[in-house]
Amino acid sequence: MAEFNVNLRGVGAVSVIDVKGYLDAHTAPELENVFNRLLDQKQYQVVVNFDDLKYISSAGLGVFMAYVETMRENEGDIKFSNMKENVYNIFDLLGFPILYEFFKEENEAIKKFCDSSKF
Amino acid sequence: MNALNKIFEQQIVVKSSTDNLAEIRDFTKSAAQQCCFDEDSTGKIILAVDEACTNIIKHAYKFTPDGEINISIKFSDGKFSISITDEGTHFDPTMIPEPDLREYYKQKRVGGLGMFLMKRLMDEVKYGTIAGNKNQVVLIKYLSK
Numbered sequence: 001m002a003e004f005n006v007n008l009r010g011v012g013a014v015s016v017i018d019v020k021g022y023l024d025a026h027t028a029p030e031l032e033n034v035f036n037r038l039l040d041q042k043q044y045q046v047v048v049n050f051d052d053l054k055y056i057s058s059a060g061l062g063v064f065m066a067y068v069e070t071m072r073e074n075e076g077d078i079k080f081s082n083m084k085e086n087v088y089n090i091f092d093l094l095g096f097p098i099l100y101e102f103f104k105e106e107n108e109a110i111k112k113f114c115d116s117s118k119f
Numbered sequence: 120m121n122a123l124n125k126i127f128e129q130q131i132v133v134k135s136s137t138d139n140l141a142e143i144r145d146f147t148k149s150a151a152q153q154c155c156f157d158e159d160s161t162g163k164i165i166l167a168v169d170e171a172c173t174n175i176i177k178h179a180y181k182f183t184p185d186g187e188i189n190i191s192i193k194f195s196d197g198k199f200s201i202s203i204t205d206e207g208t209h210f211d212p213t214m215i216p217e218p219d220l221r222e223y224y225k226q227k228r229v230g231g232l233g234m235f236l237m238k239r240l241m242d243e244v245k246y247g248t249i250a251g252n253k254n255q256v257v258l259i260k261y262l263s264k
Contacts, residue, residue, distance in 0.1 A: 022144075025173040026137035055144075057169045058232035086162055093239050094232060 014110045015043045020052035023060035035067045044076025047109040051082035079109040122155035127194035135176045135186035154194045163240040170233035179207025197262040204253045212246045
């Protein structure tokens with residue numbers, strides 16, 4: 001069984017999702033549940049911290065694609081941080097850097113939300 | 120012994136449940152490492168096999184967990200060949216268009232990425248039918264000389 005953990009925490013107005021382990025077709029529904037919870041709570045500013053994520057398949061990538069539009073329609077976004085090179089390469093292969101923002105550190109991604117809400 | 124002269128053959132059969140993806144990845148990783156692929160290539164092979172099996176579970180068996188997936192890996196003359204067969208519903212891969220991420224974004228579509236990834240990760244991807252009714256996908260990666 002693939003090991004995967006997902007944790008949700010709030011940093012100010014931003015919701016941070018920590019993903020850990022292996023994100024595949026088996027574990028992707030756990031991440032979907034967290035996004036559904038955020039929609040229920042009308043939380044649309046999301047940073048996903050990939051620091052402990054070892055592996056991702058297209059099933060995992062599909063989760064972000066399924067929710068990003070709704071977040072953006074509500075003046076939010078899904079931003080990515082702390083991604084390992086092997087995981088980033090998969091996002092890159094599928095052209096994600098055109099449509100999503102990637103940050104080296106979580107606080108940079110959070111700051112981007114704070115900066116844009118000032119205007 | 121030169122890695123290219125190595126001959127290797129291994130096979131597993133698993134049920135069509137996403138529960139088994141971790142076992143499939145472990146099997147693939149062990150085979151790629153034994154055939155001297157580096158970490159980067161091993162990672163690409165593992166992901167391509169995961170995507171192929173996920174597609175079978177999803178499309179050929181439509182998430183019914185009692186179907187069989189047969190994964191057979193052969194290595195000789197530097198050619199690492201993975202044959203994956205199933206007895207589920209046949210699908211025509213030529214009918215699946217290459218994804219355009221911008222279009223996907225607009226339409227909130229999430230499927231079709233796996234096949235695209237497999238093509239990008241492997242040197243060759245072939246689809247076919249064997250023994251009358253089995254679907255087969257063959258993934259090939261060459262060990263650099």
